[in-house]
Amino acid sequence: MLKKSILILVLLVAFSNMVWGADPIAYIINGLAYTLSKINLKTDLVTTNFATTGIVPNQIVIRDSLIYVVNSGSADIHIYNMNTDTKVDSINIGGGWARNPWAIDFSDCSRYAYVTCFTADSLFKIDMVTKSKVDSFYIGDGPAGILILEKLNKGYVCNTAFISYPGNYGQGTVTVFDTQGDSILKVINVGTNPQYLDLDNEGEIYVICTGDYSSERGIIYIIDPILDMIKDVVEIGGSPGFKPPKLWSRKGTMIDSFEIGGSPGIISISPDNIGYLAAGGWETDGEVYTFCAKADTVFHGSLNPIRLPGNSGVVSVSAFQDSTVYTCNFQADNVTRIDSSGNILKTYYVGDGPQHLTFNYTNGDVNGNWSLGLDDVILLAKYCCAHPVKLPKPKWRSDPNCDCRINLGDVIYLANYLLKSGPAPKHGCVN
Ligand SMILES: [Ca+2]
Ligand SMILES: [Ca+2]
Ligand SMILES: [Ca+2]
Secondary structure, X not given: OHHHHHHHHHHHHHHHOOOEEOOOEEEEEEOOOOEEEEEEOOOOOEEEEEEEOOOOEEEEEEEOOEEEEEEOOOOEEEEEEOOOOEEEEEEEOOOHHHOOEEXXXXXXXXXXXXXXXXXXXXXXXEEOOOOEEEEEEEOOOOEEEEEEEHHHOEEEEEEOOEEOOOOEEOOOEEEEEEOOOOEEEEEEEOOOOEEEEEEOOOOOEEEEEOOOOOOOOOEEXXXXXXXXXEOOEXXXXXXXXXXXXXXEOOOOOOOOEEEOOOOOOOEEEOOOOEEEEEOEOOOOOEEEEEXXXXXXXXXXXXXXXXXXXXXXXXXXEEEOOOOOEEEEEOOOOEEEEEOOOOOEEEEEEOOOOEEXXXXXXXXXXXXXXXXXXXXXXXXXXXXXXXXXXXOOOOHHHHOOOOOXXXXXXXXXXXXXXXXXXXXXXXXXXXX
């Protein structure tokens, strides 16, 4: 009965002949030019400086076919339409450098957004329908990176505890907050200067503690978001790839931390569960660190970084769905595409001071081919009927009804959309 109804849906879709398509594109913010550039990843065509950002753009995010740019200096969020490459709206955070908005993430199926305000120690909550502030509350000292896990109704914020005078760091923490009540659930102590975080394939959160850029080196803390606890501390010193016995462990704690060295920044964990860290390299060769997010061992740390000859100043890394990684090389003004061994597959000149980039993944594009069609419905139906198929990452594309589960409801939802009778696929909340 179940299979029969799916077959009927599939046939209806097949005859509907409605397919949407685009090319895969990487969108880049240029931190010195205050502009947007883009790379067509199919044709390798680069379009530089096609639009302007606010002052000191820090982060770029694509959500529901819109581009969001968080501008730290002008303290606003610019919103761009990807079809026209033009700015369509803007959200004023206000306060300029006194707020210094840093990063954004979304909750409740894109209904709300939270923005960390670095110098105001606060989280700014925005209603994305009215584009206006609904709340602002203390979250921690010097908040930077944010990650919201919609399925758990929880958000995680890295608090750098940066003290502007005399310019040092207090106790770094991660604040866990409740996205339904906007209350702080827990504050977890981590290493010095936690700035960025990402989720791995096992559902663990990796927090990058950059250190103080002098004596304290980069350490990664791992948090179990179910228990909100840190695992045993494991120090691996400056010997990447070598994991000595645990120095200490505490009963009831769940996760790990390990030292990777240097002063790493942005993290991105690839679909094959390798963690990549932007590690600067400001003289001639850009540097990237990597680690295995399953075994928690370092492949390339401060002693043996991946070197990108001539591509100095790696300030961000973004893992693509095929597990290659795009780096923004701030000083060299280009973007490189690398594999896990560090081989440079492509280099693109993009403009002055590339800071961060993201990809135009599309809601409901289950098979990740940048079009919506029958094949997406079929793949989803196979997956839901327990056929041994793999869904490409990021997996939120396979949760078009955004209920944080992938099941028959999504098959029906997507089929209904393709028949034009149903609502558009949403940005799902399956990680
Ligand atoms: Ca892991
Ligand atoms: Ca597709
Ligand atoms: Ca779903």
